[in-house]
Amino acid sequence: MKKKVFFQGEHGAFSEEAAFKYFGKNINSNSCYTFEQVFRSVRSTKYAYGIIPIENSLAGSLHLNYDLLMRYNLQIVGEINHRISHHLIGIKRSRIKDIKKIISHPVALQQCKNFIKTIKSIDVTETYDTAGSVKMLMKSGSINSAAIASYSASKLYGGKILKRNIEDYKENFTRFLLLSKKKVKTIGKPNKTSIVFTLKNESGILYKALSGFAIRGIDLTKIESRPIRERPFEYYFYLDFVGYIDDINVKNAIKQLRELTDYIKILGSYPKFMS
Amino acid sequence: MKKKVFFQGEHGAFSEEAAFKYFGKNINSNSCYTFEQVFRSVRSTKYAYGIIPIENSLAGSLHLNYDLLMRYNLQIVGEINHRISHHLIGIKRSRIKDIKKIISHPVALQQCKNFIKTIKSIDVTETYDTAGSVKMLMKSGSINSAAIASYSASKLYGGKILKRNIEDYKENFTRFLLLSKKKVKTIGKPNKTSIVFTLKNESGILYKALSGFAIRGIDLTKIESRPIRERPFEYYFYLDFVGYIDDINVKNAIKQLRELTDYIKILGSYPKFMS
Numbered sequence: 001m002k003k004k005v006f007f008q009g010e011h012g013a014f015s016e017e018a019a020f021k022y023f024g025k026n027i028n029s030n031s032c033y034t035f036e037q038v039f040r041s042v043r044s045t046k047y048a049y050g051i052i053p054i055e056n057s058l059a060g061s062l063h064l065n066y067d068l069l070m071r072y073n074l075q076i077v078g079e080i081n082h083r084i085s086h087h088l089i090g091i092k093r094s095r096i097k098d099i100k101k102i103i104s105h106p107v108a109l110q111q112c113k114n115f116i117k118t119i120k121s122i123d124v125t126e127t128y129d130t131a132g133s134v135k136m137l138m139k140s141g142s143i144n145s146a147a148i149a150s151y152s153a154s155k156l157y158g159g160k161i162l163k164r165n166i167e168d169y170k171e172n173f174t175r176f177l178l179l180s181k182k183k184v185k186t187i188g189k190p191n192k193t194s195i196v197f198t199l200k201n202e203s204g205i206l207y208k209a210l211s212g213f214a215i216r217g218i219d220l221t222k223i224e225s226r227p228i229r230e231r232p233f234e235y236y237f238y239l240d241f242v243g244y245i246d247d248i249n250v251k252n253a254i255k256q257l258r259e260l261t262d263y264i265k266i267l268g269s270y271p272k273f274m275s
Numbered sequence: 276m277k278k279k280v281f282f283q284g285e286h287g288a289f290s291e292e293a294a295f296k297y298f299g300k301n302i303n304s305n306s307c308y309t310f311e312q313v314f315r316s317v318r319s320t321k322y323a324y325g326i327i328p329i330e331n332s333l334a335g336s337l338h339l340n341y342d343l344l345m346r347y348n349l350q351i352v353g354e355i356n357h358r359i360s361h362h363l364i365g366i367k368r369s370r371i372k373d374i375k376k377i378i379s380h381p382v383a384l385q386q387c388k389n390f391i392k393t394i395k396s397i398d399v400t401e402t403y404d405t406a407g408s409v410k411m412l413m414k415s416g417s418i419n420s421a422a423i424a425s426y427s428a429s430k431l432y433g434g435k436i437l438k439r440n441i442e443d444y445k446e447n448f449t450r451f452l453l454l455s456k457k458k459v460k461t462i463g464k465p466n467k468t469s470i471v472f473t474l475k476n477e478s479g480i481l482y483k484a485l486s487g488f489a490i491r492g493i494d495l496t497k498i499e500s501r502p503i504r505e506r507p508f509e510y511y512f513y514l515d516f517v518g519y520i521d522d523i524n525v526k527n528a529i530k531q532l533r534e535l536t537d538y539i540k541i542l543g544s545y546p547k548f549m550s
Binding site: 034055056057058059060061062063064105106113126127128169171173201203204206207208210211213214215217218219220221222223224225226227229 | 309330331332333334335336337338339380381382388401402403444446448476478479481482483485486488489490492493494495496497498499500501502504505
């Protein structure tokens with residue numbers, strides 16, 4: 001049976017691309033309208049996975065998805081870093097010099113500003129979705145229009161890539177998380193664990209909170225504070241570290257952390273992404 | 276002479292709204308196309324300020340603006356938290372039951388999804404800019420159309436607010452930074468200092484890096500790690516703490532931090548925002 005994977009966006013979206021990269025092409029990928037729908041679908045479907053973006057190298061962490069991780073009892077079971085590359089896509093007969101109009105989602109247009117400026121008297125039109133703009137383009141059959149979207153979107157709707165990697169910043173990566181209802185037991189690989197916890201705003205408290213990890217030689221790979229708006233002077237902390245949740249030193253570090261906080265949520269242990 | 280302030284976006288943008296909240300209405304506010312233009316304009320103009328968003332309660336830190344803070348030698352001289360509220364705006368004669376079409380920037384439309392769903396058979400059209408959509412609406416003079424934008428945009432273009440605060444998540448706040456070429460000397464107020472530094476990925480190194488602050492009782496208000504893509508296993512850290520850069524304990528903490536890192540950039544000391 002094919003793996004069932006839920007993602008947010010239209011088919012050809014970067015999340016779906018990341019899912020293919022993680023699981024291979026032979027999966028049953030399902031488009032959702034919102035991120036919350038991804039969480040709900042995974043919760044209500046047997047043996048299903050979800051894939052969500054959690055941080056981008058230009059735009060930071062998606063707190064909204066951290067909120068959903070805290071609210072839904074799903075496990076992080078994997079991670080993958082995926083480069084966000086935008087391509088100029090035309091219909092098969094189209095050549096780059098024919099292009100008089102470009103359509104895409106405003107965020108993609110924004111990320112390709114410098115390239116778009118190089119084309120004289122171009123008409124730029126915004127659409128709801130990058131992948132959807134390729135679909136629209138193919139339907140129109142116009143040789144004078146091009147869409148900006150992912151490689152998968154071009155492939156999926158039968159487009160032709162007129163120019164590759166037209167994004168202004170090449171260092172545009174998104175880290176995606178794979179979600180499931182059940183833990184995975186991974187053996188042998190280096191594992192990572194993600195947790196969220198709260199701390200009151202006392203000077204030195206973060207230092208104390210990290211001591212349990214430092215004295216046990218546990219490598220941190222991410223830390224981020226986020227103010228809790230309803231409780232001024234309290235913070236959420238996102239912490240990722242190397243180790244599996246059932247490792248004895250990880251267990252002890254978490255136990256020590258519990259002395260300082262009322263709230264810890266273990267989001268999951270999963271194989272570390274190796275590029 | 277009026278204060279000159281540069282911001283990104285059209286007049287009526289949230290950045291301009293935050294600038295008015297910070298300095299009062301009697302300023303000379305200048306619209307820029309990109310964030311980098313804000314930095315360049317402040318650099319090349321006498322006695323000018325810039326205002327940029329640095330983090331949002333739903334969408335996280337804007338690494339892109341941290342990159343600009345590291346590249347340009349401007350000082351952070353202030354901060355302000357501003358709530359992002361979206362309003363449904365019509366022309367003066369319009370009533371909410373007349374509305375058959377809504378126009379706005381896709382991000383604003385996205386943030387008001389639940390509200391939009393409540394209106395039967397509504398036509399939704401995307402535009403380049405929230406404030407710009409109000410401008411367009413007023414020009415059209417249609418009683419059947421409405422824009423989604425800020426309070427200032429409504430005011431500026433002579434619109435009428437048909438429904439307030441239609442955003443799905445009320446906890447939508449953005450923290451803005453005020454930039455200038457020169458330091459400000461603030462006395463008496465609680466001050467904050469923002470720095471960026473790098474650390475190699477050794478276990479326990481962040482713990483060591485924080486010790487200089489912990490032992491001196493310096494309160495941290497933000498910490499965030501960000502992988503440096505060109506140098507795997509190294510991280511940037513964003514750190515905000517309470518204190519002025521010339522305070523003796525702050526100086527000593529920074530001195531101690533320098534023993535662990537080759538790169539520290541002091542982004543500025545400035546009065547802490549009080550809500």
